Amino acid sequence: MRSxxxxxxxxxxxxxxxxxxxxxxxAGLVGGxxxxxxxxxxxxxxGPFGWVTRSLSIAYVECxxxxxxxxxxxxxxFGLALFGFEVSAIGAAxxxxxxxxxxxxxxxxxxxxxxxxxxxxxxxxALGLTEYQQLRIVVLPQALRVIIxxxxxFFVGLIKDTSVATIVGFVELTHAGVIIRYRIxxxxxxxxxxxxxxxxxxxxxxxxxxxxxxxxxxxxxx
Numbered sequence: 001m002r003s004x005x006x007x008x009x010x011x012x013x014x015x016x017x018x019x020x021x022x023x024x025x026x027a028g029l030v031g032g033x034x035x036x037x038x039x040x041x042x043x044x045x046x047g048p049f050g051w052v053t054r055s056l057s058i059a060y061v062e063c064x065x066x067x068x069x070x071x072x073x074x075x076x077x078f079g080l081a082l083f084g085f086e087v088s089a090i091g092a093a094x095x096x097x098x099x100x101x102x103x104x105x106x107x108x109x110x111x112x113x114x115x116x117x118x119x120x121x122x123x124x125x126a127l128g129l130t131e132y133q134q135l136r137i138v139v140l141p142q143a144l145r146v147i148i149x150x151x152x153x154f155f156v157g158l159i160k161d162t163s164v165a166t167i168v169g170f171v172e173l174t175h176a177g178v179i180i181r182y183r184i185x186x187x188x189x190x191x192x193x194x195x196x197x198x199x200x201x202x203x204x205x206x207x208x209x210x211x212x213x214x215x216x217x218x219x220x221x222x
Contacts, residue, residue, distance in 0.1 A: 004184040017176030025159045032101025040109035064103030070164045072096040077168040093165040112143035145216040152209030156202045
């Protein structure tokens with residue numbers, strides 16, 4: 001007997017849910033990368049007020065990395081309303097995922113920058129380069145070999161973690177599966193299909209990360 005899952009409306013809903021999941025994950029990765037780079041830059045600020053930016057940056061990273069994504073989403077959806085900010089489901093999902101990703105990407109950037117030997121900075125300074133030029137021309141290309149592999153791995157995890165956005169009513173892949181499950185009364189087939197779709201989304205990204213890691217390390221050895 002053919003499962004009711006494989007009807008046009010249900011398949012379209014699953015396809016749309018998968019696209020939304022990828023879109024939310026990409027938004028988290030891009031937004032988190034921007035925030036992470038900014039946080040990493042603020043942690044390296046020197047001068048009389050450098051301790052302020054470093055303290056705020058460390059506080060952001062330490063807090064967000066120790067709070068579950070689910071709690072961040074609930075805070076964005078329900079907590080911000082207490083301050084007069086009415087947030088939609090998509091707004092709460094984007095807010096939570098980007099804020100969450102920013103903390104982890106900040107650590108990836110910090111680890112990558114710290115992996116570059118101090119002598120590289122000193123050699124670049126000896127050439128008369130400004131701090132920005134030192135970072136862009138000398139340090140960052142070397143740091144990317146350390147930053148990219150864990151960032152790809154984090155993106156794979158982020159694709160899976162977006163499933164918790166269903167708690168605020170955001171219709172991504174998992175929520176689409178729940179809707180179909182109540183619509184047709186099947187559980188095993190529906191969630192088996194969802195697991196397969198998650199695998200098909202995550203496996204190519206994970207493989208890409210492995211290929212990039214081997215290529216980057218190959219260039220480093222060369």
